[in-house]
Amino acid sequence: MKKGIRRFGGYKFCFVAAVLAGIAFVIPAAWAEDGVTDSEVVIGQCAALEGPAAGLGTGMNVGMKACLDEVNAKGGVNGRKIKFIASNDGYEPDKTVDCTLNMIENEKVFALAGYVGTPTAKAALPIVQEMKVPLVGLYTGAGLLRNPVSRYIINIRASYDDETEALVERIVSDLGIKDIAVFYQDDSFGLAGLSGTEKALKKRGLKLAGMGTFARNTEAVKGGLASIMAAKPGAVVMVGPYKPIAAFVKEAKAAGFNPVLATISFVGTENLIKESGDAANGIIISQVVPSPDDTSIPVVRDFQAALKKSFPNEAPSYGRLEGYVTARVLATALEKAGAALTREGLIDAIESMSNADIGGMSVSFSKDNHQGLNKVYMTQVGGGKAKPVAKVARP
Known part of the structure; x- marks a missing residue:
């Protein structure tokens, strides 16, 4: 695990930065970030999709997929479809490290989202901080992801x-x-x-x-x-x-x-x-989300409709609703970041969201607050x- 992280420090990190700086003038703006093309943006998830905590990871995964299917069916964000890649980490920190590095190095994702668990998120934290890759919407309320605020960690749920x-x-x-x-x-x-x-x-x-x-x-x-x-x-x-x-x-x-x-x-x-x-x-x-059966709330109605369309055999649940809310906040932020999409631009867009309505629920962020919701x-x-x-x- 430690060796994997160290590969991104020291001379290799400096070498990559120098190479990027040297060829930046020939790279179109829309292609300057991994995971972004004129037609697609790639998001990665590492979560417990197998093993004794699989119900937690698959819940988030299904909810996020339902939302992103809905977004893509409407044309995506700023002309780009959202490609969602997920991999199992078994709720084990060492596997989360491997998964996160694979997502960034090999899958070339633009951003990460929907991670599940405190020990797993803790293991990913130094990687996303050093690599400056946004990690949005974690299924954990741990304080270590909130204080101090990390620019590249975006929490949505209450703590x-x-x-x-x-x-x-x-x-x-x-x-x-x-x-x-x-x-x-x-x-x-x-x-x-x-x-x-x-x-x-x-x-x-x-x-x-x-x-x-x-x-x-x-x-x-x-x-x-x-x-x-x-x-x-x-x-x-x-x-x-x-x-x-x-x-x-x-x-x-x-x-x-x-x-x-x-x-x-x-x-x-x-x-x-x-x-x-x-x-x-x-x-x-x-x-940390309302009842998945409360259709008086617009986002819950939308969630139920999207779930039924993408996963007709899956019932509404709190975990799936949280996944849907997570993906909706992410999609809203991607839209707000504009066509010239960059990772820094995504974070700036999120930090500018104040009382942003996502369907009867309002999320607020700032440079000093990376937790969008507080209600329990x-x-x-x-x-x-x-x-x-x-x-x-x-x-």
Whole structure:
């Protein structure tokens, strides 16, 4: 992994820059960037399309494809069709590095989009910063991608701090529970969720009641469950993808351990409900997009229509809607960047978007803010479905 990144530093980077500078006068403006021709712009995605977190990556992928199919059917952006290339990284950072380098070096993408996960995004961060390739719309709310602001990282969804603040507020205010523990994936993603929960508790003069962990891409939850049970909390905030969280939920129920359970959007709502069965009832889930069934919102109506056309056998879901929203923001920015498309021009266009309407949802960016949305929506599982709620209730 480190060797791959170093190839872009030092003499090779300087040599490439010198060569480009020496021949720049013979390259037409429209061809000055990789991944851009008069008729096409190429976007790449590295995500978990296979493996235990595949539901998350395929959700984003399907939603993005549905949106980009819709855009291309209308003529594309500024006369260019958007070509979308996706590759599996298995939710493993080392594979993300390889995938990202391949997208930039071999596939010659113009920009990257739709990455899934904090540890994977963290691995890609130094590459896109050094190569100055935009990475737009990541399926993660980690603070390390937001503070400090990186010019080439564009977040669309609310942060994990936003989500955990909303969850703690509902648990404390609606249920009167103040002893809250955290069960989290033992990596940068889990630590981001843990940190957000601790911040929300500290804001209310509270401390963490207990914690337990599990390893990424495993369902080894028994040790973490035992640690949580020993603390006897009234509620548990769970931070992980659907398979280990479902395993935790089912193991807890089987052990007669019944605190209020809550989790953040990354979990993969529909996958969690399917994996957990009846044990999912009562789980509180924060969301970063509105209900995929709420057709009173124009972007949701558009999403449903696009999904039905491109993927008639796929049902609307929170993850697919987030993918659609991500691609719509990207397409809007590409249009705004103009016909003489450059990577720097794309970033400038995004930073100039203030209260930009994407269909009943408004996104705002600036040089000092690379997170377009802040709103968190609350849901609670009942009858096999995550239902939007203003207040949460005890199961």
